[in-house]
Amino acid sequence: MQNLSVDLSVNQVYRSKRKAKDLINGDEQLQYGVPRDYAQMITTVDKGSRVILQTEMTEETSQPKFKRMYVRFNAQNVGFLGGCRPFIGLDGCHIKHRFGGQILSATAKDENDNIFPVTLAVVEQETRESWIWFLEIFADDIGRPEEFQLVFISDRQKGLILVIERLFPTVEHKYCVKHIYNNFKIDYKGLELKDALWRCAAATTVREFERCMQYIRDLDEKAYEYLTNIAPAQWTRSHFTPRALTDCLVNNLSESFNAMILKSMDKPILAMLEWIRVRLITRLYTKREGIQKYAGKLCPSIQDRLEKLKVESKAFSATPAGSFLYEVGSQYERHVVDLVKKTCSCRSWDLNGIPCKHAITAIYTNIETPEDYTHPYYFKETYMEIYKEVLPPMPGQSEWAETGQPAPLAPHIYKPPGRPPKQRKRAFNEPRNPYKASR
Ligand SMILES: [Zn+2]
Known part of the structure; x- marks a missing residue:
C-alpha cells in the first residue's frame, strides 16, 4: 500500500x-x-x-x-x-x-x-x-x-x-527406519533409545541384532515390545536378504x-x-x-567407498585356512572370509556386493585386487547401460495433434481423510464454556 x-x-x-x-x-x-x-x-x-x-x-x-x-x-x-x-x-x-x-x-x-x-x-x-x-x-x-x-x-x-x-x-x-523411529520416539524418548534403535537396524548379524535388542529391553521393556511387533526382515540388516544388493535402511x-x-x-x-x-x-x-x-573400472562413488574400506582393512590380518578361505581378525573381532563364495561372516559383503574391510585384507593376502571381487553391478559398463537410452525432446503444445475425444474437466476436489478441521469460530462475547455461564 x-x-x-x-x-x-x-x-x-x-x-x-x-x-x-x-x-x-x-x-x-x-x-x-x-x-x-x-x-x-x-x-x-x-x-x-x-x-x-x-x-x-x-x-x-x-x-x-x-x-x-x-x-x-x-x-x-x-x-x-x-x-x-x-x-x-x-x-x-x-x-x-x-x-x-x-x-x-x-x-x-x-x-x-x-x-x-x-x-x-x-x-x-x-x-x-x-x-x-x-x-x-x-x-x-x-x-x-x-x-x-x-x-x-x-x-x-x-x-x-x-x-x-x-x-x-x-x-x-522394507520399512524406512527413519519413519519407524519418528513413530517410536512419540512414546519412547531419549538419546539412548534412539541410538539403540539405530544400532539394532544397522546390525549385520543376527547375534549382534539380538544383543542390541536385549540392550533396549534392559532400558525399557515397553519400547522393546514395540519393536518386536515389527518383523526384523523389514527393518534390520541382520535379517535382510542379499536380493536387492543394498543394505539401505531409509x-x-x-x-x-x-x-x-x-x-x-x-x-x-x-x-x-x-x-x-x-x-x-x-x-x-x-x-x-x-x-x-570417466576412466575407472568401478563407478566413482563405489570406488571412493572401496578406497575408504582399503584404509580400514589395514587394522586386520588374514590367516589362510584353505584355498581362498581365510580367517580375518584384529584385536577385537574375527571373521571368516570365503573368496570363492564372495562372503564374509560379517555379512556386509553378501548384502552390498562390495568386499568389506575383512574381505579386502583376505584379497590382498591372496595377492589380488578388491576391484576384481566387486559385483559386476558396479562396473562402468553396467552404469552406461542404464543411461544409454535418450529421452527424446518434444515440440510445444501448439504442435500437438488433437485426439478429438472429449476433454476431461478439472478433477473432483477430494477432502483429506480424517476429521475435518473445526470451522466455527467462537463469537467475541460467547463464553468459553456455555454450561458454566448459564449456572
Ligand atoms: Zn566382513
Whole structure:
C-alpha cells in the first residue's frame, strides 16, 4: 500500500496472485483438458513409453472429470531393467494447488548410489485404492515384482503395507527406519533409545541384532515390545536378504525424488508434468555425458567407498585356512572370509556386493585386487547401460495433434481423510464454556 499507493483487500491480492500465476504457468483448470493430447504426443515421440489417463463420471456434469494419470518414458524402463538393482522406493508427494492431488512415485537406485526415477502417477489422494491402481499398472508395465525379485522400501504406513501384501505376497517390503523411529520416539524418548534403535537396524548379524535388542529391553521393556511387533526382515540388516544388493535402511530414494520435483509442485498439472519431463531429459543427459569422460573400472562413488574400506582393512590380518578361505581378525573381532563364495561372516559383503574391510585384507593376502571381487553391478559398463537410452525432446503444445475425444474437466476436489478441521469460530462475547455461564 505504501509503495504503490493502492488500497487492496486481502482477497483481491489473492485473486491477482492467482491470475499472475495463471499467466506464467497457464490456467490451472484449463490444463486438465489437455492430458489426452499430451499422452498421445508422448507416445508418438517416445516409442515404448506408457501414459495412462483415467477419468471419472460424477453426478454434477455429463462430461468426464480427470482422475489419475500414469506417465513412464521409454528411457526409464530401459534404464531400470538394463542395470538398476531390483530395489524400489515408493512414496507420495502433495501437489500444492487448488485441485490438490498427489504424485505417487517409484524410484530406483543406480550403480553410483544416485536415484533413478522409474515411473510416476498423478492421483487424487494417497489411498489404498490409488496405490492398488498404481502398483497394478507398474506390474503390468515394468514387470511382475515377484519375477525379478524386486524389493520395495517405503514408510511403514498401514494402507501401503496391506496393498503390497495383497498384490505381491511374496515380495520383500522394507520399512524406512527413519519413519519407524519418528513413530517410536512419540512414546519412547531419549538419546539412548534412539541410538539403540539405530544400532539394532544397522546390525549385520543376527547375534549382534539380538544383543542390541536385549540392550533396549534392559532400558525399557515397553519400547522393546514395540519393536518386536515389527518383523526384523523389514527393518534390520541382520535379517535382510542379499536380493536387492543394498543394505539401505531409509527410503532416501523417494525423499530425493520428492526434493527433485518439489519446485514443480505448485504448477498446474501440465506445466508440472512438463517441468518433470525436462528435468528428466537433463538428468539422463548429464549422467550419460559424465560417465563417458570417466576412466575407472568401478563407478566413482563405489570406488571412493572401496578406497575408504582399503584404509580400514589395514587394522586386520588374514590367516589362510584353505584355498581362498581365510580367517580375518584384529584385536577385537574375527571373521571368516570365503573368496570363492564372495562372503564374509560379517555379512556386509553378501548384502552390498562390495568386499568389506575383512574381505579386502583376505584379497590382498591372496595377492589380488578388491576391484576384481566387486559385483559386476558396479562396473562402468553396467552404469552406461542404464543411461544409454535418450529421452527424446518434444515440440510445444501448439504442435500437438488433437485426439478429438472429449476433454476431461478439472478433477473432483477430494477432502483429506480424517476429521475435518473445526470451522466455527467462537463469537467475541460467547463464553468459553456455555454450561458454566448459564449456572
Ligand atoms: Zn566382513
